[in-house]
Amino acid sequence: MAIGNMSSKKDYYEVIGVAKGATQEEIKKSFRKRARELHPDNKDSGDEKAFKELAEAYEVLSDAQKRSAYDRYGHDGVKSAGRRFDDVDFGQFQGFGMDDILEALFGQGARGGGFGGGFGRQAGPQQGSHLKYDLQIDFLEAVFGCEKKLEISALDDCTSCLGTGAAPGSNVSTCGTCNGQGQVKELVNMLFVQTYQITTCPQCRGKGKKVDKPCRDCRGEGLTRKKKEFTLPVPAGIADGSRMRVGGHGDKGPIGGPFGDLFVVIHVKPHKDFVRDGNTIHVKQNVSFAMAALGGELLVPTVEGSKVMKIPSGIQTGTQLVMKDLGVPPLQGQGRRGDQIVHVHVQTPTKLSAEEKELFKTLAKITGESLTVEAEKETIENRDSSEKKAKKDTEKSADAEPNSKSKSKGKKKAGATDEEAKEDSILDKIVDAFRPKSSD
Ligand SMILES: [Zn+2]
Ligand SMILES: [Zn+2]
Numbered sequence: 001m002a003i004g005n006m007s008s009k010k011d012y013y014e015v016i017g018v019a020k021g022a023t024q025e026e027i028k029k030s031f032r033k034r035a036r037e038l039h040p041d042n043k044d045s046g047d048e049k050a051f052k053e054l055a056e057a058y059e060v061l062s063d064a065q066k067r068s069a070y071d072r073y074g075h076d077g078v079k080s081a082g083r084r085f086d087d088v089d090f091g092q093f094q095g096f097g098m099d100d101i102l103e104a105l106f107g108q109g110a111r112g113g114g115f116g117g118g119f120g121r122q123a124g125p126q127q128g129s130h131l132k133y134d135l136q137i138d139f140l141e142a143v144f145g146c147e148k149k150l151e152i153s154a155l156d157d158c159t160s161c162l163g164t165g166a167a168p169g170s171n172v173s174t175c176g177t178c179n180g181q182g183q184v185k186e187l188v189n190m191l192f193v194q195t196y197q198i199t200t201c202p203q204c205r206g207k208g209k210k211v212d213k214p215c216r217d218c219r220g221e222g223l224t225r226k227k228k229e230f231t232l233p234v235p236a237g238i239a240d241g242s243r244m245r246v247g248g249h250g251d252k253g254p255i256g257g258p259f260g261d262l263f264v265v266i267h268v269k270p271h272k273d274f275v276r277d278g279n280t281i282h283v284k285q286n287v288s289f290a291m292a293a294l295g296g297e298l299l300v301p302t303v304e305g306s307k308v309m310k311i312p313s314g315i316q317t318g319t320q321l322v323m324k325d326l327g328v329p330p331l332q333g334q335g336r337r338g339d340q341i342v343h344v345h346v347q348t349p350t351k352l353s354a355e356e357k358e359l360f361k362t363l364a365k366i367t368g369e370s371l372t373v374e375a376e377k378e379t380i381e382n383r384d385s386s387e388k389k390a391k392k393d394t395e396k397s398a399d400a401e402p403n404s405k406s407k408s409k410g411k412k413k414a415g416a417t418d419e420e421a422k423e424d425s426i427l428d429k430i431v432d433a434f435r436p437k438s439s440d
Contacts, residue, residue: 009075012057020071024062031058125206125257128155131250133264137234139271143281143303143328145236152230152262155223155251161215163256165222170213177203182255206255223252232264237279237331240268273301279328279338284345285321287311292346302326302340309342319344 013020017030031054036042038051060066060078069077131154137146157163166172174180178201185196200206207222214220232246243263250260268276275282285300295313299306302323309323320341327338352360364371 010053010057012061012070015053015057016061027058027061031062125255126253127258128251128253128260130260131262133262134267135232135234135264136267136269137238138269139274139276140303141234142238142240142266142268143236143276145238146234148232148234150230150232150264151227152249153225153227154249154259154262156226156228157252158215158218158222158224160217161222163222164209164211165207165215165218165220166209166211167213167215170211172212173210175201175204175208175210177201178208180208182206182208208255221254223254234266235331237329238266238268239278239331240266240276242266274303276328279330279335281327281338281340282343283340284343285309286345286347287315288347289349292316292344300340300342303328311344315344315346317344317346 013022016022016027017034018026022030034054035051035058037045038047038054060070066078131152133150133152135148135150137148158165161167164172175182178184182201182204183198183206184201186199187196201208204210211220215222218224228249230249232244234244238244243265246262246264248259249262252259273283281303283301285298287298291298291311292315293313295315296311298309298311300309300323304326307323307326309321311321320343323340323342325337326340329337349356361371
């Protein structure tokens with residue numbers, strides 16, 4: 001007899017996909033199945049809104065008290081449930097497993113076996129705060145993974161009073177307000193019915209004890225901030241801006257509550273040679289005039305050290321050569337390793353010896369190339385389309401003739417049109433990264 005459909009909220013049983021009389025086990029099973037479908041890592045079926053809706057429904061139906069309130073009064077009976085999911089950053093779960101997400105949402109209980117342990121419950125000790133840590137790692141450490149020593153400062157039991165909050169030798173007695181329970185019952189109005197709600201004792205703030213003389217070091221809180229060191233394994237393939245969740249390394253909860261978690265935000269330092277785009281690594285490679293014309297072999301820097309790459313004859317500036325499987329390994333070993341894209345930059349010789357000059361002149365003679373402006377008219381006609389590109393390349397050597405240049409330019413890039421949009425987005429990044437070094 002749910003009270004009307006005043007809100008447009010969906011029925012929680014429908015959201016989970018079970019019948020009204022479903023057992024806890026059925027609810028849990030169906031919830032996990034749906035949650036996996038709506039998981040943010042699922043590109044096809046991932047759905048933030050639906051995921052939060054599902055989490056909200058599960059929070060209520062997995063808790064016997066809330067479920068019974070919902071069965072009787074509908075959504076109005078469990079008004080406070082679910083609100084906290086609005087603040088959950090769905091994106092932060094990307095790359096995390098189901099269990100981690102459930103644990104973050106519902107606490108230990110949702111993981112694996114047992115039940116209960118939902119968030120909003122006042123009963124029992126509260127979990128400590130989550131902490132954030134900014135970790136800077138090198139480019140190659142992000143590519144291949146690493147182990148990092150972290151020093152954090154987290155709340156833990158006070159050493160002086162062993163977490164009791166009482167000064168040594170002081171009297172500790174049972175709190176009279178809650179009879180040592182740490183909680184009190186409070187009468188609240190829920191629609192037309194009055195009911196009791198259990199809240200933390202306002203007198204002892206949940207401790208259940210009355211302390212004559214509070215401990216000086218922790219001012220009676222029982223907790224002090226302590227420095228802790230531990231080693232964090234950072235997985236290969238981790239991206240800049242990723243967050244890693246380290247369970248149990250946050251603040252200790254008050255009154256014997258469990259530790260919160262530590263969130264480590266990864267900051268990857270840029271590399272002097274490599275630019276990363278997802279799992280693809282871009283690198284710029286200078287190629288000499290002679291090699292560009294004749295072809296040959298070169299040692300190209302890769303994340304695994306220098307590797308031999310074949311340069312086909314007649315290669316042009318701007319050509320992209322692919323070195324397969326030399327990019328970033330997939331995170332958590334899922335999927336394929338990325339490639340390295342080599343951006344070829346043909347270097348025009350600048351300081352020519354007399355002998356070299358003669359050779360180039362001979363070359364020009366052989367190809368019938370005019371090095372003066374006599375053929376001006378023809379040159380201008382040839383310029384139109386290739387001018388923009390050619391201008392960039394020849395800024396420094398303004399005498400160079402741009403004709404006959406663009407003939408085989410697009411050759412290697414054929415079929416790259418579908419990737420052009422993506423290319424554009426990181427092109428700026430690549431250009432920026434490579435610019436300072438292109439003075440040679
Ligand atoms: Zn203390
Ligand atoms: Zn009390």
